[in-house]
Amino acid sequence: MKKIVALIFLITSFAQAQFNLNGTLTNNLDTDWVILYKIEGPKQKFIKNTTIKKDTLLIDGNKQIIGSFNFQLPANAKVGSYRVSYRTSGASFVDFIFNKENISFAFHPDYPEQTVVFSESKENIVYRNYLSEVSKQQQKLDSLQITAIRNPQLDLKKNYKTTLNKINSIQQKYLENAKDMYVLPFIKASLRVNPSEIKTNANEYMSNMTSTFFDNLDFSNETLLSSSFLIDRITDYVFYINYSENTEKQQDLYKKSIETVFSKVKSPVFKKDAIAFLIEQFEASKNLELIDFLFKNYYDKLPKSLQSNSFKSEKLTLLAAEVGRIAPDFSWKENDKTLKLSTLKDAKNYVLIFWSTTCSHCLKEIPKLHKFLQDKEDIKAVAFSLERDALGWENMKITLPNWHHVLGLNKWENKVSRTYNISSTPTYFVLDSNKKIIAKPLTLEGLESFLSKL
Template sequence: MTKKILSLLLLVSSITFGQHIVKGTMSPKIKTDWLILYKLEGTKQVFVNNTSIKTDTVLIGGKKEAVSSFEIKLPSSAKPGAYRATYRLEGAGFVDFFYNKENVSFIFNPEYPQQSIVFSESSENMFYAKFLEDISAAQQKLDSTQVAVLQNPSLDLKEDYRAAFKNLDSIQNKYAELSKNKFVAPFINASARINPKEILTSVTAYLDNIKSTYFNKLDFSNKTLVNSSFLTNRILDYVFYINYSEDLQQQQILHKNAIETVLSKIKNEPYKRDIIEFLIEQFEAAKNLEIIDYLFESHYNKLSASLQNAKFKEEKKALFAAEVGRIAPDFSWTENGKKLKLSTLNDAESYVLVFWSTSCSHCLREIPELYTYMKTQPNTKVIAFALEKDAFVWDNYQKNNLRGWHNVLGLNKWQNETAQTYQVFSTPSYFVLDKNKKIIAKPNDINDVKGFLDKN
């Protein structure tokens, strides 16, 4: 019996001491009262734990200040890796750190988390933070010397550049050597920039060097790098900032070329799939349909069928089905006993498709105004798609007030299939279509409709 009790105590002790704590302090305090901890795996976030955030009063610089703090216990099974503490769903709402079998404590400004984080516990994070501080200062010195010559080629700063280059190289080598047995070693090695040994006098040569050497130190087969935000951040910088043009047409070409370069570096097919999905979601924010289509057609659809996510494809297809540049999703209706379809409608040079409802006060104000205005636009026809629970009120309203329009009844209101296809979540919602039913505008309100049609 005694042996069993001792064994149990040893087991409990090993579990207790096997768990580590992550502590964070946010200054100034925030309103959010929750925090979720994730482990980063590729482009995904895997839930680890969650906790509440409390408010404390502490002395900072000799003054009392209200701060937010949290403490979260890692499970004993937690593996070394990159972790993310999320406290806000939008904007700068998370902070990343490394875990390698040690407690982690830090303080940061919740509005600028990654730029302001200071670690008070965790040798790995403190070492990496010091590396970033030293290497950034050395790189900035080198860059400022280079930029000065690019701005004024008559300056003779060759020796200054060589000295800065030697210092930067020395710092990189020192940290690479010191980090050999540390978790952060791959990040330190991958952070090394390939700077030219001699100062350049041409902006073109400078930019070409950055692009041509950008991936030299990035190892897309290294699992430690893959399972962090490091590579995805580098990919974003390359696609959106390193390859940049103010000319929109040229920018699209640069985006495609950058994507080709990035994907050519990735040999692991599941990871390549994840990066393609990640890039699609990045371009989703800007509604860049050309690049999204390119990513699907040129890369995602060419992955093996077992790797493709059918649900992901359908969701994105539905999300962008009714965006500007797309052919408007088709639907049909009966009008005066005759079956009509949007795709075959051919009685105007352009169309205003408006989703509205007789139960919507904004619609009852804007629809009559639209009706009056459209009399000044003889080449444009209105398709009024009414989202209703039943036909009674709509039938009387459209017969008496909307003569000459194409009036469509959509039952089930927000659950109406066509409304969902067009991503209509409020009424009135406007779409302007050309003769071929291509969506050429999505005005916000009646004034935007007028403004667009008056200009066109």
């Protein structure tokens, strides 16, 4: 009898040790799956996935699709920041905190951050209530501040002070309420450092914002380091707070903001992850100057054990053939001589063309380009033909005299083709005399227009 009671107790304890995560997606659901991740700084670790159950409801005479999902987390699931993702682009995820409790929430899939409401989970309810209360007053304060800058003659000091006091009161209330909670560091770090007096000058206001931006952020706090919080703040500071419409000034602002960020970061592991994150952000805009800046000044100075040669090689190789880079070198045989792209000296500019005799667009455009270049003595073409064999190329190149002709066998698998990230033909590059890539026109018309201005 004792064994049976013990067994029942064991089973009951095991069942209670499971934690339920329930989510509801409201309105116009266009996906069938959801993935659960554990957030670790700028990275996310896959935990599990499940399907979304859909129900059709009649609301005010209109059909509405409601989606729901459930995850069960074991007793040993790590406390921390998690994410449910349900799309591959656009509005696609909801972040939350897990601290050994059941969690239930609902949200509109097109506006997850703005609409998410937690019905179960003390940690998330407290944090969301805090964000809601403090953001309303912060918006009011910002509105007063903007009005004061636009209309300096208005006396808004009293209203500003009143609103600022409300913000500080809300902050103090939640710091006390969350004293023993996992969410406490987020509440401490979320408060903006507002000026004690209203500003009537835009430059003074922005100066205060940039100089105090990191005052409440603790880059040594493990709870913040293992969430997306600090990375989100770094993103705001680098890409939104420090902004200029002038391209050159913006590049300088990027560098200065990055220097400020990494003067705050002490953890080598987090620094590595933050550097990699920023490199990937600048990769999206193909900002080679900032990518090189990050590698040279930060990534290469990390402890060797944290550096990854494959990561650096992958990023630099991916951008090896972008505007601003020296064109990757290659050699070929021509009239029994070995020539190299880097050592050509027979023109002021070069047009490097990746084409193929099996490409119908090439067969139309290449003869037109040849005719266009006939009277341009300072521009020389290097025609790199991607082929499976040499037969068609041998016949075609005869019709294109005075060009440098290179045969690239294995077509798309050709090593040079892969170095230049060629995915279609014809692909055009314009090089200066030092073989630096100065343009990558997408069309023949664009190429001819660019060359006409040289």
